Amino acid sequence: MTTVTADLDPEEFRRLGHAVVDWIADHRAGLDQLPVQPGVAPGWVRAQLPADLPDDPAPLEDLLDTVDRVVVPASTLWQHPRFFGYFPASASLHSLLGDMLSGALGAQGMLWSTSPAATEVEQVLMDAFAGALGLDPAFTFAGGGGGCIQDSASSGALVALLAALHRAAPGWRESGVTGDERVYVTAETHSSLAKAVRVAGLGAQALRIVDSAPGSLAMDADALAATLKADVAAGLRPVLVCPTVGTTGTGAVDPVRAVAEAAGEHGVWVHVDAAWAGVAALCPEFRHLLDGVELADSLSTNPHKWLLTAFDASLLWVRDGAALPAALSITPEYLRNTASESGAVVDYRDWQVPLGRRFRALKLWAVVHGTGLSGLRSHIRGHVALAAGLADRVRADPAFELAAEPSLGLVCLRVVTGDGPDADDAASREVLARVNASGAAFLTHTVAGGRYVIRVAIGSVTTGPEHVDQLWDRLRAEAAAVAGTG
Amino acid sequence: MTTVTADLDPEEFRRLGHAVVDWIADHRAGLDQLPVQPGVAPGWVRAQLPADLPDDPAPLEDLLDTVDRVVVPASTLWQHPRFFGYFPASASLHSLLGDMLSGALGAQGMLWSTSPAATEVEQVLMDAFAGALGLDPAFTFAGGGGGCIQDSASSGALVALLAALHRAAPGWRESGVTGDERVYVTAETHSSLAKAVRVAGLGAQALRIVDSAPGSLAMDADALAATLKADVAAGLRPVLVCPTVGTTGTGAVDPVRAVAEAAGEHGVWVHVDAAWAGVAALCPEFRHLLDGVELADSLSTNPHKWLLTAFDASLLWVRDGAALPAALSITPEYLRNTASESGAVVDYRDWQVPLGRRFRALKLWAVVHGTGLSGLRSHIRGHVALAAGLADRVRADPAFELAAEPSLGLVCLRVVTGDGPDADDAASREVLARVNASGAAFLTHTVAGGRYVIRVAIGSVTTGPEHVDQLWDRLRAEAAAVAGTG
Structure with missing residues (x-):
């Protein structure tokens, strides 16, 4: 028994690799249409998948189908343009090209x-x-x-x-x-x-x-x-x-x-x-x-x-x-x-x-090669400007206040109810939960100085001005709904 | 300043991603023709690359060209069919497909x-x-x-x-x-x-x-x-x-x-x-x-x-x-x-x-999906059989001996000179150095029981019977050369 190669032939890989690249391009192009956070309950993904490993190989198309049916609908989409949670995790398409080369060399x-x-x-x-x-x-x-x-x-x-x-x-x-x-x-x-x-x-x-x-x-x-x-x-x-x-x-x-x-x-x-x-x-x-x-x-x-x-x-x-x-x-x-x-x-x-x-350096190299320092600087400056613009709107709206001065691409805010800090904190918590449940945007929170804070971290690789506008509209609508005036 | 997207458009990624997949397919298909270990001196790679990051973006083709000119010639090729060093690091093409999906989801x-x-x-x-x-x-x-x-x-x-x-x-x-x-x-x-x-x-x-x-x-x-x-x-x-x-x-x-x-x-x-x-x-x-x-x-x-x-x-x-x-x-x-x-x-x-x-599970999932347990078992059994065959040849050749019984895909051997343990150890060390310097195969060593041991770890994703045959021929030729009989 010396048949050892369980791997793809390079020509098979060429065909399947093109298919995966096409899947990636389509996924990224369609991100804006998907909810940022899934509505799945614990255990849902596990229940969709077979409990045992398969004995026989199956075509890649089956795997992509399962990814479409089970994985994507159960994924918080960190590359989504309206992902504003935690800090960004910006997996640019440039970096993916470099990472593919890293995998190739192994x-x-x-x-x-x-x-x-x-x-x-x-x-x-x-x-x-x-x-x-x-x-x-x-x-x-x-x-x-x-x-x-x-x-x-x-x-x-x-x-x-x-x-x-x-x-x-x-x-x-x-x-x-x-x-x-x-x-x-x-x-x-x-x-x-x-x-x-x-x-x-x-x-x-x-x-x-x-x-x-x-x-x-x-x-x-x-x-x-x-x-x-x-x-x-x-x-x-x-x-x-x-x-x-x-x-x-x-x-x-x-x-x-x-x-x-x-x-x-x-x-x-x-x-x-x-x-x-x-x-x-x-x-x-x-x-x-x-x-x-x-x-x-x-x-x-x-x-x-x-x-x-x-x-x-x-x-x-x-x-x-x-x-x-x-x-x-x-x-x-x-x-x-x-x-x-x-x-x-x-x-x-x-x-x-x-x-x-x-060989992690290849993905970083691919980014700086593909964007240049000029591109990286525009990227950072663009997000900082978006954060400054959002902060201006928060300052101008009596239903909100800044919880801290904006720091680069991070805006910390809370809802103002007029009923004191505890009511503001409760309303802020409720607004965040409603925004996230809508799937329209994703936010996370912190507590600073004992007060509840909504964090808006602008930095996703695909975020542009229209996405911050959409977030702001949604925040205002949810705050009005929570206040009973929406 | 709100131009923020420094990343590729998905359609650009589709074109460039196909080019990278083609690069990978060609690289893997041509591995057998490359030396397993490079002959570069410390500092050679650094001397080939610009010291500063570029201000402006450059086309992917330039990066691939640098990879071809500088990176591949200075890489120990762990996916090479005649890589027998350390333990294998088998980055199959199946697993690369899964890892690409992981990068896509980010x-x-x-x-x-x-x-x-x-x-x-x-x-x-x-x-x-x-x-x-x-x-x-x-x-x-x-x-x-x-x-x-x-x-x-x-x-x-x-x-x-x-x-x-x-x-x-x-x-x-x-x-x-x-x-x-x-x-x-x-x-x-x-x-x-x-x-x-x-x-x-x-x-x-x-x-x-x-x-x-x-x-x-x-x-x-x-x-x-x-x-x-x-x-x-x-x-x-x-x-x-x-x-x-x-x-x-x-x-x-x-x-x-x-x-x-x-x-x-x-x-x-x-x-x-x-x-x-x-x-x-x-x-x-x-x-x-x-x-x-x-x-x-x-x-x-x-x-x-x-x-x-x-x-x-x-x-x-x-x-x-x-x-x-x-x-x-x-x-x-x-x-x-x-x-x-x-x-x-x-x-x-x-x-x-x-x-x-x-999301590391995707690459493992892609492997088992693409090969099935049957494929994984053939892969392991095939390498174990190759190791057993090599061990038999070592036992039958008076110029070599097993340093330990083979363990799965690992064969430990040394050169026998007839001049005692110290001479055997020195000859083994010299044979290993000559094999590695040739670029024809890559081996590493250990010391066990105070004796120098040549390790042959069979398990690279592309290794087949012919590659073990080639290694054995090379080992015999180098041992003969070191003994002055080659």
Whole structure:
């Protein structure tokens, strides 16, 4: 028995691949006509599908039919032009072309030697993006630092924390954590930092929630300085501070420079989480958002959010290019090779938790190749302008108010009933639920300062002015209905 | 400024997507004519590419041209029919079709509510694969357990360890690790376990290397039992034991049943690493490899190795479906939703370290849909038969010997010079280097029992009998050349 090829013949793939490309083109062209969020109940999808794997192969057409009948109707459509939830996940068609090439090569880029191109294209892109974002050259490979593509900002925060633990105590690799380490965030910091602290074995007790500045949702650098000083005096070991540029809740921006200066007094690792907002620094007028990052040890920003690149593609830079391998490298015999031992190459497995890695740089490369920086800047500026326009309409309408000043493409608002905060919160919650149930648009919420907030995150790859107009009309109609005046 | 769409129009995508599909078909059809490993020096790729991002968009043809000129010639070709290194990474063309659909939907499956289909299709597939592999129904959602797709077995081992730490000490989430935890492996266990122990803050001191049984590379369950007993008596806390089904070095199989029985006496979490070999249990004649797994707490196996699925797709099952969320869940306000709070759904973000996740199930679904279980079984059986045939030739040739009995598709061999072990090791090293430098095939090595071993891992998606014949001819020719008789 030596018949081994269960795969498609390349010519079969050519025919079926064209069919899938046509499916994708049709799906994207028709998105506007579909509800953004499905109305399915838990278990509906499972009930539609056979419980067992098939013994025999079936034609692709059957799979596409099931996708049409079951998968699409049960999918929240993140690429829909009226998807305004969470932060965008903009899987542009440009990026899909690059990802297809990545799949074709099927490279496993764990070591330089297991695919030199996968490693070096990523290095080139990381250095080039550092330049385009205006980062300190210290974050480039040429400057002694370097960058890599992580699957997510969560994983980037975790490896930054591990590098910080190693730097703070070189015995960490052998002895583990001690329980004295402390990590500093605010109540608005992304939950991935709390998760990283838990994963790293520190426990929630290691997490210090630093106060925000009065009247603000941004970290109070003076409060940070005082907390650091008190912790050091108490014999504790501050390990990492995470300022955020563009919080998930409301897009608040922590004062990176002041935070880094306070942290610097104690040699604490500064990891800047700019997962959503950082890419805006491609535009000179938004570069101030990264002010002070030149004092940080690491920085994360996600092209898979607002920069047109299909998940997963989170960029992580570190000032010390040796920091992640020092913390993470373990080399069994079967991974030894002359290129690694020469010291002349980067082995990206040592920059991440998993061993294996895809050639993710191709999808990011395809985006910037297909759009140019000029296209990326128009994309960002266009969404920021749409957010500013929506904010103006909120300000002008007595039935609504801004819950915070707009931050780039994020507008936070609530319904105003005239009956006080509790009534406003209840009405806001009801309006959001009605908008989502309609399928006409998709929104998510947060709570800030104890108040319910409707978030409108503008950034889907297909969103244009008419879609924000449609959202605004729908918000007004639902608010009027809830108020009994609609 | 409201021109926002930097992306391709769907009709442009249709044209360009067809061109990329054609590129892929041509690339795969021509693989056999290319060297498996490139001859490029470190820095060559970087030197070919512009240092800065382009301001203006450029046509896809330019990108494909650069891929042809720079990327392919600098890529180790993991899909090549004469790639026999590491373990295979079989990115079948079937799986690429599924991955294209995943990119099209661009779903972010962190919560059930953020894409019900992404979650439930994965649940259905995990339950169905559990059945096809003959796993205890306790590992299915229907049986109170459940499974999910991780990016890699490394990440699967890490989250299994975190769940084990939480189960061993419910205070772990608050207080972190104590330094008394111990994790049990062998010298042949994959390095990802040592990495997980480091990441989790335990330090290398927590890692116990259990002896192998005499004359074997498999864990000695009696030695494990004795070590566990001694550690408990010393006040230490055994947390996790990792038996391997198919080690990376030589494909050795630890005695899962005996290991699990020894661990069970102390309530220790048993995580079975069957990353490479586990998928063979789709064939009834190899199901014995998973004997005793019904006593384990978790199991990992990777379709992205030998089961035709493009990286990343590592399957992780747990016996207790609540274990991973209990260890990993953290819920900020912006992720709260009624479906999650109903308790009726699975939120896969709580089964992994990252928050975001792709709709990975589509590529695995496309594979099993396009091949059927019958096709997957032929694929595995075909490679195992090729390995058996190669092993027979090694046994029959006095210039070679088996370094271990073949394990499924893995053949471990070395050159025999007649001048003793050191000379054999040196000759084996030289033969491997010459084969790889020729570009005709790609092999990697390990060291087992202190001896150098050439590994031949048969499993590339395109490998057939003629490719193993070509490898064998090349091995013999290089061995003769090294011996001075060629």
